[in-house]
Amino acid sequence: MERKMFYLDHASTTPLSPEVYKKMLECYAKCQGNNTSVYAIGRQANYELEMARAKVAKAIGAEPSEIYFTSGGTEANNWAIKGIARANRARGNHIITSQIEHPSVLESCKELEKEGFKVTYVPVDGNGVVDYASIIKAIGPNTILISIMTANHEVGSLQPIRAIAELAKQNEVYFHTDAISAVGNVNLSVKDLGVDALSISAHKINGPKGVGALYIKAGTNIDKFMSGGRQENNLRAGTANVPVCAGFGVAIENATTDLEDKVREVRVLRKYFQKKISEEIHNIALNGHPTQRLPGNCSITFEGAEAEAVVMLLDKEGICAAMGSTSDYQTNTPSHILQAMGKDSETIRSTVRFTLGSEISREEIDDIVETIRKVVKKVRSISAIRIYKNKVEL
Numbered sequence: 001m002e003r004k005m006f007y008l009d010h011a012s013t014t015p016l017s018p019e020v021y022k023k024m025l026e027c028y029a030k031c032q033g034n035n036t037s038v039y040a041i042g043r044q045a046n047y048e049l050e051m052a053r054a055k056v057a058k059a060i061g062a063e064p065s066e067i068y069f070t071s072g073g074t075e076a077n078n079w080a081i082k083g084i085a086r087a088n089r090a091r092g093n094h095i096i097t098s099q100i101e102h103p104s105v106l107e108s109c110k111e112l113e114k115e116g117f118k119v120t121y122v123p124v125d126g127n128g129v130v131d132y133a134s135i136i137k138a139i140g141p142n143t144i145l146i147s148i149m150t151a152n153h154e155v156g157s158l159q160p161i162r163a164i165a166e167l168a169k170q171n172e173v174y175f176h177t178d179a180i181s182a183v184g185n186v187n188l189s190v191k192d193l194g195v196d197a198l199s200i201s202a203h204k205i206n207g208p209k210g211v212g213a214l215y216i217k218a219g220t221n222i223d224k225f226m227s228g229g230r231q232e233n234n235l236r237a238g239t240a241n242v243p244v245c246a247g248f249g250v251a252i253e254n255a256t257t258d259l260e261d262k263v264r265e266v267r268v269l270r271k272y273f274q275k276k277i278s279e280e281i282h283n284i285a286l287n288g289h290p291t292q293r294l295p296g297n298c299s300i301t302f303e304g305a306e307a308e309a310v311v312m313l314l315d316k317e318g319i320c321a322a323m324g325s326t327s328d329y330q331t332n333t334p335s336h337i338l339q340a341m342g343k344d345s346e347t348i349r350s351t352v353r354f355t356l357g358s359e360i361s362r363e364e365i366d367d368i369v370e371t372i373r374k375v376v377k378k379v380r381s382i383s384a385i386r387i388y389k390n391k392v393e394l
């Protein structure tokens with residue numbers, strides 16, 4: 001029998017829900033026409049695509065005509081930032097974002113800098129919350145776009161995006177938010193929040209990988225992302241992947257139905273996990289805002305224990321957790337987010353991110369925490385980070 005796996009890395013990706021899988025299989029079978037064709041199998045595909053678009057729109061309180069399918073969250077962020085910046089170049093060349101954005105936002109800004117745009121990367125406080133005053137200070141006559149994420153994927157902190165959106169509006173500046181880690185966790189009504197563009201990704205909400213959407217408020221001045229055919233209202237060319245979009249539609253509908261109940265359930269589990277860890281393991285610290293945070297996110301620094309070793313040993317025990325953020329692991333660079341929060345390199349090297357989903361039980365959490373306790377103890381006893389040794393009994 002296969003050993004049980006405990007998946008505590010929902011911020012990196014989530015398991016495909018059986019309902020989404022079923023919808024995709026159904027569409028692979030019956031939607032093989034090109035959705036732009038006039039005959040029946042084309043129209044059938046188009047029906048499914050538009051149903052999915054309506055579901056995405058409903059989930060964020062938008063009009064279906066304001067939803068554009070993309071190849072994922074990365075593309076949505078690239079498009080929003082580059083598309084709005086380039087289209088509004090005549091009005092100004094200044095962009096404001098934060099130091100804790102996802103690489104897809106930061107790297108898009110870096111590319112724009114090569115084209116002559118000026119970018120202000122505003123700092124965050126020790127809890128990983130963007131400094132609102134720095135945004136006010138940064139806005140100038142040349143500012144055309146502000147992009148601040150709704151919630152941080154690594155430490156879970158929620159950002160004051162409603163206030164920032166209001167500020168942007170007062171200054172006639174476009175406001176984009178990367179809401180990818182917030183969908184399914186935070187009530188996201190675009191009208192309520194007052195945003196002009198908002199990015200979503202399906203695989204963070206139990207949908208398939210390789211699909212996402214950009215909400216673009218009607219009337220927003222934005223360049224097209226792909227040149228070619230007239231798909232997606234002539235802004236994003238390419239034949240749509242209908243089964244995958246249909247799966248995305250089901251995923252976002254499920255993620256946003258009874259949101260409050262689901263959030264409460266995950267929050268209770270995470271708080272229990274957190275409480276257990278603080279009871280069982282000494283010299284730990286929780287990163288991110290203590291209350292204004294994503295329900296399932298628990299970023300913990302285990303003083304004196306190298307995160308890489310902890311994560312590897314946990315994997316041997318069937319527990320999936322992340323060190324810093326996944327992209328940082330691949331490039332082996334320390335987390336830019338923890339750095340922006342003022343953490344020193346030893347703290348960053350001993351930080352593990354656990355992101356819980358609702359499928360875990362309290363009994364399982366008890367077992368998981370016991371395993372984490374043993375692993376941390378072992379790593380601390382052999383760790384290259386020596387500072388811990390003299391302070392506390394192992």
Ligand SMILES: *Cc1c(COP(=O)(O)O)cnc(C)c1O
Nearest residue numbers: 072073074102153178180181201
């Ligand atoms: C996952 C993630 C992305 C990237 O989305 P993909 O669909 O994986 O390209 C961007 N921003 C945040 C906050 C994320 O968590």
